[in-house]
Amino acid sequence: MNDLTGTGTLLRLALRRDRVMIPAWVLPLGLLVIATRTTISGLYPTGAGRAALAASMATNGSLRALYGPVYDTGIGGLTAWRMGSTGPALAGLMALLLVVRHTREEEEAGRLELVGAGAVGRRAPLAASLITGFGASLVLAVFITLGLLAQGAAGALALGLAFGGAGCVFAAVAAVTAQLTETARAARGIAGALLGVGYLLRATGDAAGPGGPGWVGWLSPLGWAERLRPYADERWWVLALFAGSALILVATAHALVARRDLDAGLLPSRPGPQGAGRRLAGVYGLAWRLQRGALYGWAFGYAAAGLVLGAITKGAADLGNGNRTVADEINNLGGTHNLVDSFLAAMISFLGMLAAVYVVQAVLRLRGEESGGRAEPVLATAVGRIRWAAAHLVVATAGSAALLTVGGIALGIGYGATVGDVSGQLPRMAGAGLVQLPAVLFVAASAVLIFGAAPRMAMASWSVASVTLAIGLYGPLLKLSQWALDLSAFAHLPKVPSAPVTAAPLVWLTALAAVLTAAGLVAFRRRDLG
Amino acid sequence: MNSAIEVTGLHKSFGRTHALDGLDLTVARGEVHGFLGPNGAGKSTTIRVLLGLLRADGGEARLLGGDPWRDAVRLHSRLAYVPGDVTLWRNLSGGEVIDLLGRLRGGLDEGRKQELLRRFELDPTKKGRTYSKGNRQKVALVAALASDAELLILDEPTSGLDPLMEEVFRECVTEERDRGRTVLLSSHILSEVEALCDRVSIIRGGRTVETGTLAELRHLTRTSITAELAGPPNGLARLPGVHDLDVRGNRVKLQVDTDQLDAVLRQISESGVRGLNCAPPTLEELFLRHYQSEAVAR
Structure with missing residues (x-):
């Protein structure tokens, strides 16, 4: 009997609970890497073509910030380049969500108390969660390695470990943040913010030219993932950075868990008010109160992302003007002739698709309130079901509109500052942001329909958002056929600002969203609660 | 209404x-x-x-x-x-x-x-x-x-x-x-x-x-009686409403339907009562009776 007694049993429990979640992360991520390999070998079969692509990418700081540097122009090297900047970040996201889910979330829900009263060591739940997070990361690493074996074993292993290493480090980061806060939401938020900082450090380091602050990239685990240099004379010693930092973080988490009480965090929690203020008066006040924290976080992210993307727009377009390959790459994403506008259109569309993720999360609050038993006391008062649901949907809709406006404004400021035209770009991009709203509402409406008609499947709403995002991000690259691209509501929007605004798609998307929402609400009114 | x-x-x-x-x-x-x-x-x-x-x-x-x-x-x-x-x-x-x-x-x-x-x-x-x-x-x-x-x-x-x-x-x-x-x-x-x-x-x-x-429900329950008698009891087993009768020498334990209480007490007192413990019906008993019959039904 020691601090780790019961780890094996808890690990089996975690794997049983994650038997859908882990494959749902690992399979698409791994398949994406393999599909990218296939696409690149199809699009750039000759060494000369790949070299031209690499040369154009390497000289431009803005594109390096987006995609990272090209170290090698082989098929494997380009696969590592294309996937090596965002892929490890996604692996890190998977790992941190898994670890918080099995640590602070269990504790907050009170289930850890039940488990901890058994013959279970104080550190066993943490150890089991970390093994789960590490395990999922390493399974992903093995999957990628096997998938790219044909391109060369060493490079395949290095790219796999770049994903796996980033996953392990962020699993360990989450293990620490889960000790700091009393709520799982805050633990996820802090770990996610650190992941975002890591991404920005990587982008800054990659964008820096000779003599610039390229060393900044070394501060981020996502930078290490690139600097492992898969397929380009692998630097295996970089793996020691992953291992060392993960080890230090794991030791920190274990030290913290041994020092604190169950349910307590290290960051203090303050008492609340004696009674409700005037604004917490009805279902709208309640919905706003419950959703505002998440919205503030998203808005901050949108402002930061918009400024950064706007600031690199000019550089990306400058380069494209002299280079067919890059021009094609950008026009592929963004639409038509003017490269700057194409790039801006691609970025605004990207911000729109991220808003679909926000809105699914906001709509699923309804299900969370219902299954958590918190809808029941509200619906037992003089509040009808439709009014209760509408309050959350209004917050979700207004929140989406606010995010798109903030993102558009930030993009306008970021780009306008580089060309000395903030007053012109700001309203133009804010408008372009709002053009995305009908597609966001369509995704929201799909989630409402699932919530109303099949509440037990509510989590499937996430797949609507993730399929939309995957089609938008990788569809053009993977040369998907038109019907597949059309599955995303965003494919039907006018590509503002590079194309003029056409009302028709905005109107029918909004109308469709309204119909789906109405159907979802009618179904919700007719079904049992619970 | x-x-x-x-x-x-x-x-x-x-x-x-x-x-x-x-x-x-x-x-x-x-x-x-x-x-x-x-x-x-x-x-x-x-x-x-x-x-x-x-x-x-x-x-x-x-x-x-x-x-x-x-x-x-x-x-x-x-x-x-x-x-x-x-x-x-x-x-x-x-x-x-x-x-x-x-x-x-x-x-x-x-x-x-x-x-x-x-x-x-x-x-x-x-x-x-x-x-x-x-x-x-x-x-x-x-x-x-x-x-x-x-x-x-x-x-x-x-x-x-x-x-x-x-x-x-x-x-x-x-x-x-x-x-x-x-x-x-x-x-x-x-x-x-x-x-x-x-x-x-x-x-x-x-x-x-x-x-x-509660009064109505109590009526449906049984009172349990424990009595110490001067001589051996008789005739109790024949009375209606008596359950779980247990006689050991001069000592008797039984359960009686509450509406038959009067007749049973009369019969007991004929043998001369030295000590009497009479537990009133409780909701627990009623409750347990229903619960237990459910357990048996399972």
Whole structure:
């Protein structure tokens, strides 16, 4: 009997609970890497073509910030380049969500108390969660390695470990943040913010030219993932950075868990008010109160992302003007002739698709309130079901509109500052942001329909958002056929600002969203609660 | 329209499970009605049908003269509900939740709220996630009791309270009754039901098995008698209503149907009574009898 007694049993429990979640992360991520390999070998079969692509990418700081540097122009090297900047970040996201889910979330829900009263060591739940997070990361690493074996074993292993290493480090980061806060939401938020900082450090380091602050990239685990240099004379010693930092973080988490009480965090929690203020008066006040924290976080992210993307727009377009390959790459994403506008259109569309993720999360609050038993006391008062649901949907809709406006404004400021035209770009991009709203509402409406008609499947709403995002991000690259691209509501929007605004798609998307929402609400009114 | 709640032949299934199987329940206005049954008997399901949260598959339910599904919102402004398992919003303080629920219902009595907070010794500034089960229940209780609703629906409201707080709860319910409010009290705690309730319904397996005043129900139960006699008893076994007769020398133990008590006591006293222990029928016994017969039925 020691601090780790019961780890094996808890690990089996975690794997049983994650038997859908882990494959749902690992399979698409791994398949994406393999599909990218296939696409690149199809699009750039000759060494000369790949070299031209690499040369154009390497000289431009803005594109390096987006995609990272090209170290090698082989098929494997380009696969590592294309996937090596965002892929490890996604692996890190998977790992941190898994670890918080099995640590602070269990504790907050009170289930850890039940488990901890058994013959279970104080550190066993943490150890089991970390093994789960590490395990999922390493399974992903093995999957990628096997998938790219044909391109060369060493490079395949290095790219796999770049994903796996980033996953392990962020699993360990989450293990620490889960000790700091009393709520799982805050633990996820802090770990996610650190992941975002890591991404920005990587982008800054990659964008820096000779003599610039390229060393900044070394501060981020996502930078290490690139600097492992898969397929380009692998630097295996970089793996020691992953291992060392993960080890230090794991030791920190274990030290913290041994020092604190169950349910307590290290960051203090303050008492609340004696009674409700005037604004917490009805279902709208309640919905706003419950959703505002998440919205503030998203808005901050949108402002930061918009400024950064706007600031690199000019550089990306400058380069494209002299280079067919890059021009094609950008026009592929963004639409038509003017490269700057194409790039801006691609970025605004990207911000729109991220808003679909926000809105699914906001709509699923309804299900969370219902299954958590918190809808029941509200619906037992003089509040009808439709009014209760509408309050959350209004917050979700207004929140989406606010995010798109903030993102558009930030993009306008970021780009306008580089060309000395903030007053012109700001309203133009804010408008372009709002053009995305009908597609966001369509995704929201799909989630409402699932919530109303099949509440037990509510989590499937996430797949609507993730399929939309995957089609938008990788569809053009993977040369998907038109019907597949059309599955995303965003494919039907006018590509503002590079194309003029056409009302028709905005109107029918909004109308469709309204119909789906109405159907979802009618179904919700007719079904049992619970 | 005299009944606050009128339920006849209620049916509700979840998949293959028949949670309610023809349940009847009548609660008169102004009474405190005990709603008893083992775990899984269908108490919470019945309450949730009455609140319009679940839709009945069959049977009829009337609440304050309306249809609990169709007229939910209108009816809810006249009732207050305390769920069996109270979950609060993690980042709202208890005071905020009490005010919010009151406002959603259409108002609450600020003076009464303060008084209840004091009596239940509840700190309203703590956040929802930091309350214990008992304190979460107190939040819901204060919110319900501070309302001016005419009907209170309480689903095992004291399961997390300590004995002192349970006493406060009993006082409060008694006050509510004196003010003419109707209370439906689902409970496991028989002493609480005996102390508070005018009438009781006992349900099992989704059906009502007994209903009536406590006096009526007691009538159905047996009194247990232990007697020390001067000589050996005789004739007891032949009397109607005698059960579990156990004679050892001059000592006799038996159970007797309460309506046959008189004849049996007469027979016993003929042998000369030296000592007598006569245990009155309790709700527990009634309860256990129904529960045990369920266990046997399984």
